[in-house]
Amino acid sequence: EAGVTQFPSHSVIEKGQTVTLRCDPISGHDNLYWYRRVMGKEIKFLLHFVKESKQDESGMPNNRFLAERTGGTYSTLKVQPAELEDSGVYFCASSQGTSNEQFFGPGTRLTVL
Amino acid sequence: AQRVTQPEKLLSVFKGAPVELKCNYSYSGSPELFWYVQYSRQRLQLLLRHISRESIKGFTADLNKGETSFHLKKPFAQEEDSAMYYCALRTSGTYKYIFGTGTRLKVLA
Numbered sequence: 001e002a003g004v005t006q007f008p009s010h011s012v013i014e015k016g017q018t019v020t021l022r023c024d025p026i027s028g029h030d031n032l033y034w035y036r037r038v039m040g041k042e043i044k045f046l047l048h049f050v051k052e053s054k055q056d057e058s059g060m061p062n063n064r065f066l067a068e069r070t071g072g073t074y075s076t077l078k079v080q081p082a083e084l085e086d087s088g089v090y091f092c093a094s095s096q097g098t099s100n101e102q103f104f105g106p107g108t109r110l111t112v113l
Numbered sequence: 114a115q116r117v118t119q120p121e122k123l124l125s126v127f128k129g130a131p132v133e134l135k136c137n138y139s140y141s142g143s144p145e146l147f148w149y150v151q152y153s154r155q156r157l158q159l160l161l162r163h164i165s166r167e168s169i170k171g172f173t174a175d176l177n178k179g180e181t182s183f184h185l186k187k188p189f190a191q192e193e194d195s196a197m198y199y200c201a202l203r204t205s206g207t208y209k210y211i212f213g214t215g216t217r218l219k220v221l222a
Binding site: 003004031033035040041042043044045048055056059091095098099101102104105106107 | 117149156157158159162199207208209210211212213214215
């Protein structure tokens with residue numbers, strides 16, 4: 001089993017550009033989570049999908065961020081337009097049930113110049 | 114608001130010495146506490162959860178509700194324990210983790 005995969009591993013873009021991050025959860029995991037860690041701060045929750053439905057998006061910072069999970073499989077997180085403060089590492093995690101352990105992906109390091 | 118505090122950014126100990134990584138939380142309800150570890154160039158992985166009360170790689174952690182703490186301990190540190198350690202809280206009825214800022218543990222030879 002490959003585990004949770006994320007693409008790309010690194011992305012460097014200029015302020016104002018658009019970036020789309022992708023997460024493939026472990027097969028069979030209905031629950032998918034996005035988190036991010038900005039420099040020097042804690043890992044913060046962004047949102048939670050159950051299958052294709054957004055269960056909790058209370059951590060999304062603003063409307064420049066859009067997450068989707070069409071078909072309940074992989075998920076994308078789009079940032080449009082990107083700002084300097086969006087730089088950080090974006091983690092995806094998945095779990096079988098909501099009370100089960102969350103398995104994390106390797107993260108995508110986003111740098112906005 | 115719920116919060117997790119890890120007061121030490123960096124903790125250096127010598128191999129064979131005891132190690133304690135501190136974690137305090139603020140939450141008025143019944144929490145679930147976890148320790149996650151990230152070794153160099155690897156992904157975050159679960160080390161311990163307080164519900165299971167097990168010992169992994171020689172590490173233990175006891176939930177102290179009176180002191181709202183969940184410190185991670187190991188009696189004899191090994192060089193391979195060097196990593197970033199994150200304490201996390203999950204509140205009842207939610208599924209998201211609330212993480213602390215992490216403590217980097219360096220075990221010196």
